Amino acid sequence: MSVTVPMTATRSAVDAMLQVEGITHVYGQGATAHRAIENLSFTVGPREFVSIVGPSGAGKTTLLRILSGLLTPTEGTVSLVGEPVDGVPEGMAMVFQDYSRSLLPWLSIEKNVMFPLTRTEAGRDERRRIARESLEAVGLADRHDRYPWQLSGGMQQRVAIARALAYRPRLLLMDEPFASVDAQTRSDLEDLVLSLRDRYDMTILFVTHDIDESVYLADRVLVLSRPPAHLVEEIPVPIPHPRDQITTKETDEFVDLRGRVARLIRSGGQPDGGGSR
Amino acid sequence: MTSDVQPVDAQRRLSRRPTPEGEGRGGRPTRTTRRSRLWRGVVGVLALGLVLEFVTRIGLVSPTFLPPFTTILGEAVDVVGRQDFQEAVLSTVVSWGAGLALSAAVAIPLGVVLGLSQVSYRATRAVLDLLRPIPPIALIPLVILVMGQGLEMKLVLVVFAALWPILFNTISGVHDVDVKAKEMARSFGFSRLAVIRRVVVPSAAPFIATGVRLSSSIALIVVITVELIAGGASGMGTFVAEARAVGNQTEVVYAGTLLIGVVGLVINLLMGAAERRFFGWHTTKDV
Structure with a gap:
């Protein structure tokens, strides 16, 4: 991936797809103020798959809203490929947890996938071609003329993924995307996302509260503390690809890593003395 | 026929329920x-x-009070063939259509603004609450005084009456737009204006359409009433009023009244059909 970087950029910025520096976010003011995020910094490299886990209410959604430019943090900066994020950046797409609410019920599947492209310069035929290709990538090419409410939950989330793919993002943000589908569908979608990362050369930041999922998918897991959220630990996941839902999860390495993440979350940010380090 | 004035919320909730693959629209007749x-x-x-x-x-x-039904029907057939009646129908339908279109042109943009902005809604609320309960019929003398007895007078009264359902349905439709859908569009870089055009208005459209359908009945009632009592230029109401005043033609009055009912029914059926055709994705069930 070729990345153009200003000459003044530091070495770490050169390597970073996404750079988060000293983010603090406070909701409200005075006595009722809620500190959601406290001085959070991390970087995500090109083509890296990073999971973010943390106790519920740890400000994960707040963080994603800040990264996607929908919310301006109280303090700190976010840079995408060295460029400071000010407003909604180009080259970034988001997949929401609530697929049934983020798909537009008056548009067919294909039109839903074409939706973000209507902002771009692509002509109608080009938009349709990209939409078809994206639907094919998630295995829904034959459903293009259906409507969202005619599909199962798992299929609707595939449509939402296809819509993000059609936008050709360099960075894909996923906000607990599989939290409301059944276990079997979830496994299928996890493997789908891993294969799409390779096929489309994307960087993925994946927020989840599922510890197995965070380890299985990621190259690196970021564990957040209870609010105000800060980074507790970064855990690299050196398990080779391709990964397998059954055999990967049986390996000692996987079991060890998921135990580490689970202990960190349970202790809410205090390193647990008896951990299997 | 389509007495589907069901709570709009109920329709909405039904539409949110995911329908299992292959089953099509649940509960659709x-x-x-x-x-x-x-x-x-x-x-x-x-x-x-x-x-x-x-x-x-x-x-x-x-x-003398009620001619036999077959006599009324026969008279109605005669009346339909009369040129003065055909002109009256045209005049009524034009007043109705123009009035409804004007109402929509005023109420929909206003409703979108008031629905999106709490500040503007609170600021205008008192004025709206003051104007809304005035029966449009009560304005007839005032409007005649100011505008005379032409089409403008009819239109002003129709718009005043037909504005409200469209306005309030648009406001609640805009309130009902899913925050997640708006956020999705914003996350793909759509501007606030584009989000209104691409997400807010289409999402509120079924509510707006219901408002337009309700307003269409009101508009017809007001057009006919104004023609009957204010004697506007021409129209079905004027036709019936003249049949009563000139020559005591009971059958013609009955026939005219029946035909006004038929026009109303046709308009209702067309509006209902259009609503189902364009907003089937929303009203997955119609009672």
Whole structure:
């Protein structure tokens, strides 16, 4: 991936797809103020798959809203490929947890996938071609003329993924995307996302509260503390690809890593003395 | 026929329920149930006609007050063929259509603004609450005084009456737009204006359409009323009023009244059909 970087950029910025520096976010003011995020910094490299886990209410959604430019943090900066994020950046797409609410019920599947492209310069035929290709990538090419409410939950989330793919993002943000589908569908979608990362050369930041999922998918897991959220630990996941839902999860390495993440979350940010380090 | 003035919320909730693959639209009436409903309606009308015919033929009611049903029907056929009546229908329908279109042109943009902005809604609320309860009929003398008795007078009164359902349905439709859908569009870089055009308005459109359908009935009622009592230039109301005033033609009055009802029914059916055709994704169930 070729990345153009200003000459003044530091070495770490050169390597970073996404750079988060000293983010603090406070909701409200005075006595009722809620500190959601406290001085959070991390970087995500090109083509890296990073999971973010943390106790519920740890400000994960707040963080994603800040990264996607929908919310301006109280303090700190976010840079995408060295460029400071000010407003909604180009080259970034988001997949929401609530697929049934983020798909537009008056548009067919294909039109839903074409939706973000209507902002771009692509002509109608080009938009349709990209939409078809994206639907094919998630295995829904034959459903293009259906409507969202005619599909199962798992299929609707595939449509939402296809819509993000059609936008050709360099960075894909996923906000607990599989939290409301059944276990079997979830496994299928996890493997789908891993294969799409390779096929489309994307960087993925994946927020989840599922510890197995965070380890299985990621190259690196970021564990957040209870609010105000800060980074507790970064855990690299050196398990080779391709990964397998059954055999990967049986390996000692996987079991060890998921135990580490689970202990960190349970202790809410205090390193647990008896951990299997 | 389509007495589907059901709570709008209920429709909404139904539409949110994911329908399992392959099952199609849950609870949608099939062609056969709709046809049998039509038949029941026809049977009901025929039965009423028979009763009316019977009570007049046996002399229970004087034909001066109520001519036999078959006489009214015959007279109606005659009236439909008369050129002055055809012009009256045209005039009424044009006033209705123009009034409804004007109402929509005023109420929809206003409703979108008031629905999106709490500040503007609170600021205008008192004015709206003050204007809304005024019966449009009560404005007839004032509007005639200011505007005379032409089409403008009719239009002003129609707009004043038909504005409200569209306005309030648009406001609640815009309130109901899913925050997640708006956020999705913003996350793909759409500007605030584009989000309004691409997400807010389409999402509120079924509510707006319901408002337009409700307003269309009101608009017709007001057009006919104004024609009857204010004697506007021409129209079906004027036609009936003149049949009463000139020559005491009871059958013509009945026939005209019946035909006004038919026009109202046709308009309702067309509006209902258009709503189902364009907003099937929203009203997955119609009662």
